[in-house]
Amino acid sequence: MSTSTRKAREVQARERLILRTAEAMVAERGYLGMNMDRIAEATEYSKGTIYQHFANKEEIVAALCVEGGERRVELFRRAASFDGRPRERMTAIGVSTELYLLLHPGHVQMEQLFHTESIREKTPESRLQLLFATELGCMDAVVGIVRDAVTEGDLTLPDDVAPEDVCFGLWSLTYGGQSLIAAKPHLGEVGIAEAAAALRRNQHALMDGYAWGPASHAWDYDATRRRILAETFPEEAAATGLV
Amino acid sequence: MSTSTRKAREVQARERLILRTAEAMVAERGYLGMNMDRIAEATEYSKGTIYQHFANKEEIVAALCVEGGERRVELFRRAASFDGRPRERMTAIGVSTELYLLLHPGHVQMEQLFHTESIREKTPESRLQLLFATELGCMDAVVGIVRDAVTEGDLTLPDDVAPEDVCFGLWSLTYGGQSLIAAKPHLGEVGIAEAAAALRRNQHALMDGYAWGPASHAWDYDATRRRILAETFPEEAAATGLV
DNA sequence: TGCGTCTTTGACGGATCGTCAGACTTCGAG
DNA sequence: CTCGAAGTCTGACGATCCGTCAAAGACGCA
Numbered sequence A, B: 001m002s003t004s005t006r007k008a009r010e011v012q013a014r015e016r017l018i019l020r021t022a023e024a025m026v027a028e029r030g031y032l033g034m035n036m037d038r039i040a041e042a043t044e045y046s047k048g049t050i051y052q053h054f055a056n057k058e059e060i061v062a063a064l065c066v067e068g069g070e071r072r073v074e075l076f077r078r079a080a081s082f083d084g085r086p087r088e089r090m091t092a093i094g095v096s097t098e099l100y101l102l103l104h105p106g107h108v109q110m111e112q113l114f115h116t117e118s119i120r121e122k123t124p125e126s127r128l129q130l131l132f133a134t135e136l137g138c139m140d141a142v143v144g145i146v147r148d149a150v151t152e153g154d155l156t157l158p159d160d161v162a163p164e165d166v167c168f169g170l171w172s173l174t175y176g177g178q179s180l181i182a183a184k185p186h187l188g189e190v191g192i193a194e195a196a197a198a199l200r201r202n203q204h205a206l207m208d209g210y211a212w213g214p215a216s217h218a219w220d221y222d223a224t225r226r227r228i229l230a231e232t233f234p235e236e237a238a239a240t241g242l243v
Numbered sequence C: 001t002g003c004g005t006c007t008t009t010g011a012c013g014g015a016t017c018g019t020c021a022g023a024c025t026t027c028g029a030g
Numbered sequence D: 001c002t003c004g005a006a007g008t009c010t011g012a013c014g015a016t017c018c019g020t021c022a023a024a025g026a027c028g029c030a
Helices: A002-033 A038-042 A047-051 A057-080 A088-101 A105-115 A123-151 A163-183 A195-209 A221-231 A234-240 B002-029 B036-043 B049-054 B057-080 B086-103 B105-115 B125-151 B162-185 B195-209 B220-230 B233-241
Strands: none
Touching: A002 A038, A002 A047, A002 A057, A002 A105, A002 A195, A038 A047, A038 A195, A038 A234, A038 B002, A047 B086, A057 A123, A088 A123, A088 A195, A088 A221, A088 A234, A105 A163, A105 B049, A105 B105, A105 B162, A123 A163, A163 B057, A163 B105, A163 B162, A195 B162, A195 B195, A195 B233, A221 A234, B002 B057, B002 B105, B036 B049, B036 B105, B057 B086, B057 B105, B057 B125, B057 B220, B086 B105, B086 B125, B086 B162, B086 B220, B086 B233, B105 B162, B125 B162, B220 B233
């Protein structure tokens, strides 16, 4: 009994070691720089042992995505619990995505990689379920804010628009904006100077478009942003230098 | 002289053949299913000859992206020349992105692939320049519409918002939305039922947020959409069944 | 026809993934 | 303490695919 739990602990510890090693490799040399032989060498286990934990390279990526997803859910939950009007709390969600990108740039890159069907289709169903659970967690946190806005009277949605549709808009805008910033270093050359600031303004424009009060001209959301950084994410703000 | 042009024609024809073959392979068996040996076999040229046209596999992807980008610019130009208010013309841009996704699903997948740094960093600068030119072409068409809206008085931008920033918002929203739709078959399970329709509504919400007139509640943009499909993209609409 | 130049070829080296037969470790029963 | 079954670990190996290059071949021209 106690031996089996010791075994289990060893297995878990090894899995963590493998993931940490893989993560460092991706961060250091990119996705292609991470390969199974190197992981085996770095962890001082044989390739066969690595393959007892993960069926293939893709599953390691999937596992890292799940870990990242869990970190993200955590940030979203904290953002959603910010003390303020619903739209301020939604602003906090936006801040958390910014922080996440700064804190874990490698992970965002991996998420994108994972969206490529070629990778996704080789990962076992069980991992996909876990990943889906983290997405659901994020969605729950965000939808909750939209619903609160509706019940508090800050937001009135037309009959044919569900709270989830508003979330989908903000999700698309943020995901797309961050992807473009990451993928196109030459955004400045097409006239988009301060992409990150532009993304924030666009998020507020979208909420303005749904007439989600208080409107951006009627409220100082820059002050809200500073308050979010100071009150909800002080450590993360310091770590990323966002102040 | 005439021999050299004949040579040149042969080279061009072969390049087209290679690209068409590669495109079909990607469409049929995904990115990983496209490999140089198979291309050589299918085109009945040797691998060495293939490599005289393209330095590596990534450059083939890049070339396909350039081709796709040119097709996209073409669609954007036609959309921008739609006969109507600027916001209607911007709606036409949205329609054109929808059509493009339906007409060339494989290409959108490849664009995403290309955003992965691992691929990008292996493609020669010259191809990147061509790709950049197509992006600039798209941007020009879209920015032109925003400027027209400003000069015609339909849109008044704050001092700190450039027309490009508005474009960036719509670009992010559309790119992100289409990526999410493509990458997450389970959007329905998180409460987003009609993702494509939701994306259109979000695009209009964003424009509403910038107070770009006529507002969506003051204009029948569904009618505009039908007119765009009928007048500007009749063939494409028929081919995709969008009617 | 003969010769120099340009083109084409496909076998090969190198990298990497994933496998598997056999070596090794663990652990309980005798 | 010993032994053997069950479980674990290993790294050499087969397979795949990328990109190269020396050699064979095609072409134009005198």
